[in-house]
Amino acid sequence: MGDSQYSFSLTTFSPSGKLVQIEHALTAVGSGQTSLGIKASNGVVIATEKKLPSILVDEASVQKIQHLTPNIGVVYSGMGPDFRVLVRKSRKQAEQYNRLYKEPIPVTQLVRETATVMQEFTQSGGVRPFGVSLLVAGYDDKGPQLYQVDPSGSYFSWKASAMGKNVSNAKTFLEKRYTEDMELDDAIHTAILTLKEGFEGEISSKNIEIGKIGADKIFRVLTPAEIDDYLAEVE
């Protein structure tokens, strides 16, 4: 801090009006593993590829889909360590809200606060933007909700969305397959088919992760056995 030549914000505007670091962050997201989310009429499902660097990695210890609260879950595309930091901060914000109001935080509020954190890292000195985009899935009094949050801090509510390597194919596939009155189980099948579209190699319960939340308002990550059942139904 102080004298260094580089103690200015990395996110200063370029002459074309862009923040170059954010563009690069989005590139980092775009080269991450594919993840997607679908909002059904009675719940939300999020899913991601879980390609590990080597067969020696203990895949049961890797958990890409995380809880933020009992009724909100999140998945990412991009840099894993940045995701961990955001999950930690979001969990703290959710719990602070709960402690103040003795009420679970609404999904929109948590998304907004997480997005605010991400935006702060695009306007402070000596830090870089987060290299992740998040898909937040939750179920509260307003019903099922799915939000995407980008490294710039902008967030959008989606009926279905995808991020990462295979984003354009996945989104085209989702556009064709999505219907307004889809139920949660249909959504899970569609999610698996979408992941399968751009999958290199054989899809199995060991190299994908699926999380879902239904009208019971409890977010759960599916066990490999459950994923196998869904995979069998899709075949």
Place this chain on the structure above:
Amino acid sequence: MSIFEYNGSAVVAMVGKNCFAIASDRRLGVQLQTIATDFKRISKIHDRVFIGLSGLATDVQTLYQRLVFRHKLYQLREERDMKPETFASLVSAILYEKRFGPYLCQPVIAGLGEDDKPFICTMDSIGAKELAKDFVVSGTASESLYGACEAMYKPDMEAEELFETISQALLSSVDRDCLSGWGGHVYVVTPTEIKERILKGRMD
């Protein structure tokens, strides 16, 4: 003399059938001298939540302003009104923030929650919440109020009967307390309307 008894106050809230009533006295005093006879102790947070504050008058006013501020921001951010239970938790948190230099007030919170179910609670000056199903009291006349309410209250009263009961309880209790009185201010709130009435009691 305790600082809580400096200005004198009496606040009471009662639960009825899908309605609630909240009432206070109107005296503002400086120890034995009466300064005003129209002091507002009960304030509306929104159409379905009211708060009555007893205790030191300056803290009554400041605390009310802070709470309205917080609620307005909540309304803007969350695009909805606060539920009474949520509001009570907020008041409790704000009071505890000043644990070692507290606001010298005791709030009484009354509201209509989900499905028009009435909610009342009180807390001490550092935020210890006390929920009740029937009535809550606060202020210099609280001991008399406890007795009067216990005797006069019955469950599931309609709005008009609730108004009569709370008014009688308030007026008879403040008559036994030299620091509160000079009339009464009663709000009876149902899901469809808010009825505000001024009571004329013994003007001493």
